[in-house]
Amino acid sequence: MSAPGNFPIPERGPGIWQPKIQGIVCNWCSYAGADLAGGGRIQYPPDVRIVRVMCTGRIDALFVLKAFADGADGVLVSGCHFGDCHYLEGNYKAAKRMFMVKRLMKSIGLDDRRFRMTFVSASEGAKWGAVITDVVATIRELGPSPLTEFKNK
Amino acid sequence: MMAEKKKATTKKTASKKPDTKKAAPMKQEVKKQAPAPAAKPKAAPAAEKAAAPAKAVSTTQQGDARVGVFICHCGTNIAGSMDIEAVQEASKRIPNVAFVDNYKYMCSMPGQTVIQKAVHDNKLTAVVVAACTPRLHEPTFRTATKDAGLNPFRFEMANIRDQNSWVHMHDRVGSTEKAIDAIKIAVAKAALLQDLHPKSVPVEKAAMVVGAGVAGMQAALDLAAAGIKTYLIEKDMSIGGRMSQLDKTFPTLDCSQCILTPKMVDVGRSENIELMTWSEVHEVEGYIGNFDVTIRKKARGVMTPKEAEAKGIVGGGCNGCGDCDGVCPVIKPNEFEVGMKPRKAIYINHPQVVPLIYTIDFDSCVKCGLCVTACGPEKRAIDLEMKDEFVKVKVDTVILALGYEIFPIEKKEEWGYKRYENVISSLEFERLICASGPTGGHLVRPSDGKTPMKIGFVLCAGSRDNTGTGKPYCSRFCCMYSLKHAHQVIEKIPGCIPYLFYMDIRSFGKMYEEFYYRIQDEGAKFIRGRVANIIEDPKTKNLHVMTDDTLLDRPIDMEVDMVVLAAAIQPSDDTNRTRKLFGVSCSMDGWLLEAHPKLNPCGTTTAGVFLAGVCQGPKDIPDTVASAEGAASAASIPIHMGEVELEPYFAQCIEEKCAGWGMCVNLCPYSALALVEKDGRTVMQVTEAKCKGCGTCGGFCPGGAIWMQHFTTPQICAQIDAFLLGGEQ
Secondary structure, eight states: OOOTTOOOOOOOOTTOOOOOEEEEEETTTHHHHHHHHHHTTOOOOSOEEEEEESOGGGOOHHHHHHHHHHTOSEEEEEEOOTTOOTTSSHHHHHHHHHHHHHHHHHHTTOOGGGEEEEEOOTTOHHHHHHHHHHHHHHHHHHOSOHHHHHHHO | OHHHHHHHHHHHHHHHGGGHHHHHHHHHHHHHTOOOSTTHHHHHHHHHHHHGGGGGSOTTOOSSOOEEEEEEOTTTTTTTTSOHHHHHHHHHTSTTEEEEEEESOTTSHHHHHHHHHHHHHHTOSEEEEEESOHHHHHHHHHHHHHHTTSOTTSEEEEEOIIIIITTOTTOHHHHHHHHHHHHHHHHHHHHTOOOOOOEEEEOOSEEEEEOOSHHHHHHHHHHHHTTOEEEEEOSSSSSOGGGGGOSEETTTTEEHHHHHHHHHHHHHHOTTEEEEOSEEEEEEEEETTEEEEEEEEOOOSBOOHHHHHHTTOTTOSOOSOOHHHHHOOOEEEOGGGTTSSEEESEEOSSTTOSSOOOEEOTTTOOOOOHHHHHHHHHHOOBOTTOOOEEEEEEESEEEEOOOOEEOOGGGSGGGOBTTBTTEEEHHHHHHHHSTTSTTTTOOOOTTTOOOOSEEEEEEEESSSOTTSSSOSSOOSSHHHHHHHHHHHHHHHSTTOEEEEEESOOOOOSTTHHHHHHHHHHHTOEEEESOOOEEEEOTTTOOEEEEEEETTTTEEEEEEESEEEEEEOEEOOHHHHHHHHHTTOOBOTTSOBOOSBTTTBSSBOSSTTEEEOGGGGSOOOHHHHHHHHHHHHHHHHHHHHHSEEEEOOOOEEEOTTTOOOOOHHHHHOTTOOEEEEEETTEEEEEEOTTTOOOOOHHHHHOTTOOEEETTSOHHHHHHHHHHHHSOOOO
């Protein structure tokens, strides 16, 4: 895992693949943690796009699958630490579902490292930076999603 | 209640009808987007799920959505890291965007006027502001949207500062692309936003303060003075907290007891304060305006006069005479005196306790019954078989004033605390120098009872320590109380020299720096250096303090009679337990997290729960009292308003899709869902007042029958599509 803020700016241009990563995060912990990373000017790669929900419990497994079906190279779900959920236990329920997603991905031959659930609290700005840096590095290593290639055939 | 429900259902059906026509093109679009070969069997219900609830899209959305996008420069905060022109040009090509503009400070008055004018001139149906974060300015722009004549919930924010320009400062191309995507995502949701109406609910005219240290007492007194019934919950036997253990207070050298005791008496006397000592918060349900809190009244073994009267013992109950104390055969160390004085199993921990009621420590009580006999047949205050009681109260707002505990300084082994007798902590020093303490105010060495003539004070003992053993933060009041300690030994013991080993003296408050000068003039010695090691002379029990004088640049080995460690402070385990009951987050160091560090330091992310005193972060007494008054004022607002507005993010059941399995009912942490019979079938029904809008039911429902307001499945699907499928025109 490279340290946050310590990554090269990738080469961009027509024809050069950039990872498309969908992030779905909870309002109270991870979204707030991401804001804190901003306040602390913690630098990380810009490839993750965030959709905010109130709680990771809201995240239907199908949202994750929809993102992959739409061509996402990776999906990140992030919420509160266990025991810290603003709605008591939404993150436990989400985590259970997300394990199911991982199993499903394995069974259809999609590398389950493309999908990750993390736990970043509202006070962990630096951790958010580290998580994003690592997620982007992982997806860059895995390359474009095979689903996109399949679709383009 | 029934009438209200009826109204709600009729409204819902009315809003659905005219939209059946509109659902058709929506369906087509979704079909187009659901090829996904791998996830085919799963994708089909997803598409259905996305399409069907679109029926419910509000009637006020005439024709196609017309979204206005407003891009904020935030000075150079945003504009400095991305190409605003490019973002603006790209935004114009996003479907449903009818208007795009940018401005230097969108949140300013002229910025908000730009929004209002654009809404009028372009007949916009929704507003997207690309700026900082909804956690900062969503309320601001919702108000602006409302002032422009739209429903305030027809607003969506694209975060292009906190999660973009500030974190991709050196990647102009990357941040510009990310901003465009963020706006696409926001517009996609904005196009599907509905009118929502926050619900007002009447509030209980009562408040609760948890923790009765100086912060909790001040908050409770303020609330009571404002005419609000206040429950003050304290886990200990007496109110007063840490401050009641202190001898003097800096920089005025007021006697701590002298200024605190009158307040304690006021709390005990106040008609509006219901004091519950030896009690803990057990369970919390409900929401701002209507918290249901269950309090565990720990078995005290002794009845108050009130409790005795309720049991028919007229004129009975504890009057604090102490007859029981004399006969109790069990001896234990007194925690209030940091273990330096004995107490009995039935005890009060110091003479000024409020309320003056004895308490039995059932962990050490042998139930010999001697106290029962001593108490006598008239008072009959003691009940050795007493059990914990659970009391339920309804309150509107809650203030957490949970305080702190001393960092276990023995973890810093190099200083020998708990290994060397003459190394003591600052709290032990407070008790030793206090006239009501175990030695009657005579400072003595624990090893031989002699008066120390050279005392070393080690500052930052465990604070400002990033080695992993101590605490990285500054505990904020140790410098000042160590100066006070130095003054006290000079004053009380003629010829005694205090040596202060410090990193920096942080005397930042009103009259604090002047106090520092005064102590310097009084003859205290200051040695700037972090203490590396303390070694005991086994014969004399004197201590060698080893450090480096960084001002003189030479090593020091100072022999002193006694060492006082100015120990760091930390949140207690109990703080952590209690915060979880109220859904309050904590920062990395465990202190409770405020809603905003500058603009809302007393609030939390749980509406109706406020913070007072040290539990939010280290504070000295003046700051603690100020924060308590702030919290009391904030907590009294909803009570004086008489009602609170709840965010309308609650779940609704799409009854025609509901299979009535009830899987969602078990998932709901707030018991807001129930199965009911309707038109001959079983469907789920939401109690809106109980629903807090987490959406856990909506994330699970296999039939897609739950409509999670403001975070609906079509909205979220549209957001995902907007990013991944693009959709530029």
